[in-house]
Amino acid sequence: xxxxxxPYHLDERLPEDEFPVTADRVVAKPLEGETFWARVAGLxxxxxxxxxxxxxxxxxxxxxxxxxxxxxxLQRLGIEPSIMWFDAHGDLHTAESSASGYPGGMVLRTLLxxxxxxxxxxxxxxxxxxxxxxxVDARDLDAPESAYLAESVLKHVPVxxxxxxxxxxxxxxxxxxxxxxxxxxxxxxxxxxxTPDEVRNAxxxxxxxxxxxxxxxxxxxxxxxxxxxxxxxxxxxLVAAAKDSRREP
Numbered sequence: 001x002x003x004x005x006x007p008y009h010l011d012e013r014l015p016e017d018e019f020p021v022t023a024d025r026v027v028a029k030p031l032e033g034e035t036f037w038a039r040v041a042g043l044x045x046x047x048x049x050x051x052x053x054x055x056x057x058x059x060x061x062x063x064x065x066x067x068x069x070x071x072x073x074l075q076r077l078g079i080e081p082s083i084m085w086f087d088a089h090g091d092l093h094t095a096e097s098s099a100s101g102y103p104g105g106m107v108l109r110t111l112l113x114x115x116x117x118x119x120x121x122x123x124x125x126x127x128x129x130x131x132x133x134x135x136v137d138a139r140d141l142d143a144p145e146s147a148y149l150a151e152s153v154l155k156h157v158p159v160x161x162x163x164x165x166x167x168x169x170x171x172x173x174x175x176x177x178x179x180x181x182x183x184x185x186x187x188x189x190x191x192x193x194x195t196p197d198e199v200r201n202a203x204x205x206x207x208x209x210x211x212x213x214x215x216x217x218x219x220x221x222x223x224x225x226x227x228x229x230x231x232x233x234x235x236x237x238l239v240a241a242a243k244d245s246r247r248e249p
Contacts, residue, residue: 001243002054009062020232041122048072081170088190090145097144130154174218185225
């Protein structure tokens with residue numbers, strides 16, 4: 001298992017020592033471009049290369065958009081994974097539906113094929129069919145996201161009901177899925193929510209299947225506001241479980 005650190009929140013590079021993990025490789029590059037998506041497209045292309053050449057990668061970063069590079073890398077290996085997406089939010093906005101314009105709120109919709117074309121043009125990312133996506137928790141949905149889910153075959157389940165589908169799985173965990181009262185300093189806190197133990201147990205169930213081909217842990221908090229020390233044990237346990245897991249033939 002290879003731990004890849006992508007030390008960015010969106011297009012802002014963060015100090016590597018702000019992430020509670022020991023990485024085997026840091027993935028970073030100068031970012032250029034007139035728009036956010038143009039600036040990060042080359043980074044996610046590089047993430048795709050890193051994932052495609054890593055052994056059962058666990059990618060640690062500070063927001064969810066790096067998932068675009070992770071799925072790119074799996075597709076370069078010929079793997080078309082199902083996605084288990086743990087998040088307090090839906091991340092199902094388009095640029096037109098988002099009131100805030102926050103790119104992290106658009107990433108899952110981009111994986112489904114409805115995002116800015118800059119990343120797909122740079123990486124070759126192809127859309128993931130919605131029937132292969134399971135949105136876990138997502139207790140804080142905006143009206144356009146709820147409307148999209150009402151018309152989609154995408155699955156939406158609570159943490160306690162999260163089970164791995166058959167075939168290869170990409171496990172994405174935004175740690176803001178945890179109740180904000182248990183994890184201070186989150187950028188977008190939501191309470192009430194599942195406990196750290198409930199999230200850990202659900203993730204371990206999925207990892208124990210041996211079908212997780214890549215995992216992302218998104219440390220979506222403000223640096224130095226208290227979340228990192230609390231999350232350190234959980235991250236270490238998830239990384240260890242990913243290391244011990246084995247792919248099914």
